[in-house]
Amino acid sequence: MPMTTSCRAAIKGQGILNQLRRLTLPGLFLFLGGAFGSHAVAAPYTPESDDRILQRLPTPEVLKGADALQQQLAKTPRDLDTAERLARLYIQAAQREGDPRYLGYASATLAPWLEQADPPPTVQVLAAIIAQGEHRFTQARYLLRQALRENPRLGQGWLTLAVVNQVQGHYQDSLDACRNAANLVPTGAALTCQASVLALTGELVPAYTTLERYASAAIDTPDDVAVWMQTRLAEMAWQQGDKTAALAHIKAGRSIDPDDRYLRNLYADWLLAESRPAAVITLLTDHADQDGALLRLAIAGIAAQDRRADLWAQQFRDRRAAAQRSAEFAHLRELARFNLTVEQDPKTALALARDNWRSQKEPADMHVYLAAAQAAGKPAAAQEVRAFIAENGLQDARLRPFLDHSAEAG
Amino acid sequence: MIRFVTLLLVLIPALALGHKPSDSYLTLKVEDGGALSGQWDIALRDLERAVGVDSNRDATITWGELKARRTELRDHVLSHLTVIARNENRERVCTLDSIDLKVDDHVDGTYAVFLLHGDCGLSPLSLTLNYRFLFDRDASHQGLVKVRFGDRPGQAVALSNQHREQTLRRDGSGGLAALATFFRQGVHHILIGYDHILFLLTLLFPAVLVWRQGAWQPKESMREAVTTTLGIVTAFTVTHSLTLALASLGLVDLPSWLVESAIAITVGLGAASNLAPQFFPRRWVMALLFGLIHGLGFAAVLADLGLDGGSLVLTLLGFNLGVEAGQALIVLIFVPAAFLVRRTSAYRRWFVPIGSVAIIAIASVWAVERLAGAL
Numbered sequence: 001m002p003m004t005t006s007c008r009a010a011i012k013g014q015g016i017l018n019q020l021r022r023l024t025l026p027g028l029f030l031f032l033g034g035a036f037g038s039h040a041v042a043a044p045y046t047p048e049s050d051d052r053i054l055q056r057l058p059t060p061e062v063l064k065g066a067d068a069l070q071q072q073l074a075k076t077p078r079d080l081d082t083a084e085r086l087a088r089l090y091i092q093a094a095q096r097e098g099d100p101r102y103l104g105y106a107s108a109t110l111a112p113w114l115e116q117a118d119p120p121p122t123v124q125v126l127a128a129i130i131a132q133g134e135h136r137f138t139q140a141r142y143l144l145r146q147a148l149r150e151n152p153r154l155g156q157g158w159l160t161l162a163v164v165n166q167v168q169g170h171y172q173d174s175l176d177a178c179r180n181a182a183n184l185v186p187t188g189a190a191l192t193c194q195a196s197v198l199a200l201t202g203e204l205v206p207a208y209t210t211l212e213r214y215a216s217a218a219i220d221t222p223d224d225v226a227v228w229m230q231t232r233l234a235e236m237a238w239q240q241g242d243k244t245a246a247l248a249h250i251k252a253g254r255s256i257d258p259d260d261r262y263l264r265n266l267y268a269d270w271l272l273a274e275s276r277p278a279a280v281i282t283l284l285t286d287h288a289d290q291d292g293a294l295l296r297l298a299i300a301g302i303a304a305q306d307r308r309a310d311l312w313a314q315q316f317r318d319r320r321a322a323a324q325r326s327a328e329f330a331h332l333r334e335l336a337r338f339n340l341t342v343e344q345d346p347k348t349a350l351a352l353a354r355d356n357w358r359s360q361k362e363p364a365d366m367h368v369y370l371a372a373a374q375a376a377g378k379p380a381a382a383q384e385v386r387a388f389i390a391e392n393g394l395q396d397a398r399l400r401p402f403l404d405h406s407a408e409a410g
Numbered sequence: 411m412i413r414f415v416t417l418l419l420v421l422i423p424a425l426a427l428g429h430k431p432s433d434s435y436l437t438l439k440v441e442d443g444g445a446l447s448g449q450w451d452i453a454l455r456d457l458e459r460a461v462g463v464d465s466n467r468d469a470t471i472t473w474g475e476l477k478a479r480r481t482e483l484r485d486h487v488l489s490h491l492t493v494i495a496r497n498e499n500r501e502r503v504c505t506l507d508s509i510d511l512k513v514d515d516h517v518d519g520t521y522a523v524f525l526l527h528g529d530c531g532l533s534p535l536s537l538t539l540n541y542r543f544l545f546d547r548d549a550s551h552q553g554l555v556k557v558r559f560g561d562r563p564g565q566a567v568a569l570s571n572q573h574r575e576q577t578l579r580r581d582g583s584g585g586l587a588a589l590a591t592f593f594r595q596g597v598h599h600i601l602i603g604y605d606h607i608l609f610l611l612t613l614l615f616p617a618v619l620v621w622r623q624g625a626w627q628p629k630e631s632m633r634e635a636v637t638t639t640l641g642i643v644t645a646f647t648v649t650h651s652l653t654l655a656l657a658s659l660g661l662v663d664l665p666s667w668l669v670e671s672a673i674a675i676t677v678g679l680g681a682a683s684n685l686a687p688q689f690f691p692r693r694w695v696m697a698l699l700f701g702l703i704h705g706l707g708f709a710a711v712l713a714d715l716g717l718d719g720g721s722l723v724l725t726l727l728g729f730n731l732g733v734e735a736g737q738a739l740i741v742l743i744f745v746p747a748a749f750l751v752r753r754t755s756a757y758r759r760w761f762v763p764i765g766s767v768a769i770i771a772i773a774s775v776w777a778v779e780r781l782a783g784a785l
Contacts, residue, residue: 044512044523050474055454100431104550
């Protein structure tokens with residue numbers, strides 16, 4: 001679609017550079033360009049009226065108790081228990097609202113202990129969760145190893161380690177961590193942990209069946225564990241190509257927690273795969289302040305020919321450009337998907353997907369890498385993904401088209 | 411179940427957090443005499459976290475609330491920033507004050523803008539910034555700082571909880587360093603700019619040939635080839651430098667679709683002139699005219715690199731020298747090679763005409779694409 005790309009380039013008023021970029025390697029220049037540009041856009045002003053609302057402050061439900069804890073901590077600054085409770089609230093808020101500021105608040109709360117020569121293991125586990133949330137996986141692993149050496153009975157620590165290892169494709173280490181967590185966390189959590197890894201290593205069907213059976217029989221699973229379980233079940237069902245079951249699990253999870261961000265985005269992806277972009281727009285319009293939702297709105301907007309499509313795409317670009325300035329932990333997977341689907345720039349998408357692969361190896365990372373390589377007319381460029389899939393015996397119906405294609409081609 | 415309340419976060423770590431993290435934007439300019447000016451943009455959410463602005467606790471911040479606390483806010487933020495100026499033998503802490511408070515809209519919300527002024531009391535060779543704002547309440551906060559010494563190019567640093575202090579030298583990225591930076595950018599952009607390269611090569615295809623009796627014949631001497639090449643390259647350089655300067659100074663401002671379409675057309679015409687050279691007797695004239703258009707294209711690149719904060723003269727000079735160096739590299743690789751094969755009929759009868767036709771085709775696609783983009 002060269003015409004649309006060119007059209008967009010002209011709208012952005014930097015056509016020539018865009019052409020240059022499109023013809024050549026450097027996807028990242030795009031962001032650099034945006035980053036330089038974004039600084040000087042508007043000029044400071046004086047609002048005309050005192051009543052003018054400048055900023056709405058988010059008031060996450062989970063932070064209701066935070067003020068009280070904060071005051072208590074101000075009175076007794078050495079009270080580790082209060083500090084940990086407050087940090088946990090902030091971590092939850094970050095997770096729910098998708099706002100990394102809260103992770104910074106959590107670190108600041110724990111700072112007095114983290115600065116000690118030998119921080120308490122429980123604090124190190126929380127710091128690891130924060131690091132993992134900021135995509136600093138290596139540091140997360142380091143903190144967890146230290147904490148678990150000192151206190152191997154921290155179930156939360158083992159679970160976090162399992163997930164970090166899983167994301168990075170260290171499946172055996174991940175499985176070991178799940179086993180170590182087994183007697184320290186609720187049964188449902190331990191099972192979900194194991195099944196998630198097994199599903200990526202050639203034992204998809206038995207892993208799904210076991211977990212599914214547990215999910216339908218168990219009655220005392222805590223809500224947060226149940227949501228996690230349904231999320232993983234949905235992904236495993238989809239991996240098997242069973243979209244109906246995937247939807248059932250998504251709905252089951254959403255009935256427990258309608259505000260879960262990950263499930264909402266997963267649901268949107270499901271709708272997109274079913275070519276129902278209008279439903280995606282209905283689902284996500286109120287969540288456009290979150291990048292993950294905005295990305296899917298931009299994709300759905302184009303598919304549904306919604307008049308807000310350009311607006312959403314531009315908002316996504318602007319936000320990424322601003323984030324780029326601060327060397328924020330990169331969301332390369334999302335950026336790759338945006339470049340592939342919205343910008344129709346498979347070359348840039350491919351470069352981003354390749355960088356992303358260095359740190360993340362989940363099925364979604366494989367998908368965007370393979371799809372970008374194919375769209376760029378270079379399916380062989382994603383050979384390392386195929387090697388990885390073959391090595392681990394991963395099965396995934398969503399990836400199959402790309403794998404078959406390469407078999408034919410090569 | 412308090413032990414496991416954080417379980418959810420563990421689940422799906424690769425889930426992108428959907429917002430920008432907390433950044434403030436601090437811009438400072440120090441004059442040779444030591445006078446300091448600038449502005450500091452801080453998100454209202456961060457001021458609320460640091461000091462508290464929402465007096466009536468209704469989860470909104472109004473201009474009235476912000477104004478009412480301006481003194482406390484100013485005192486707080488300024489007490490969390492120290493600027494130290496040094497010259498050969500002295501150092502002094504610069505005074506900093508902010509009388510005027512404004513606001514500005516950034517992509518992630520409204521920011522308070524503290525307009526800053528102060529005095530370092532000496533002519534600084536370096537500035538040390540010690541930044542402490544918000545770290546005790548948000549450990550992931552960053553201060554994105556841009557400093558200019560007089561008219562030198564801006565230097566950017568990010569200050570974080572782990573790196574709270576940074577020293578910037580007046581000559582750090584000023585003068586030659588800036589020149590070098592933009593020189594490299596110039597080289598880079600000519601080497602990745604397919605359409606400029608193609609235009610240049612198209613004009614140079616026949617530099618080693620001469621049109622005689624309705625066909626391309628090899629030139630006899632290297633000297634002739636070099637003269638022709640120099641004529642073309644010089645003409646192209648003179649005019650594109652001219653329009654690059656005019657556009658960068660803001661004296662010429664054409665819409666980018668027009669410029670890029672015109673560039674595509676110049677490439678096509680250049681190729682056409684190889685097929686029917688009788689209609690284009692003086693190639694250097696063509697280079698002279700079309701150089702005007704390509705200069706505007708370079709200016710778009712330069713504008714995108716960001717001229718803000720830099721000394722325009724140095725930037726332009728560096729960038730242009732870079733463009734020339736990149737161009738010289740292309741010429742030095744292509745012309746000798748073409749000279750060696752100029753006698754072969756493969757070059758004269760096949761490479762030049764077929765290459766030119768192919769280039770016309772490519773250029774036509776570009777032209778249509780770029781023109782269509784404007785509609």
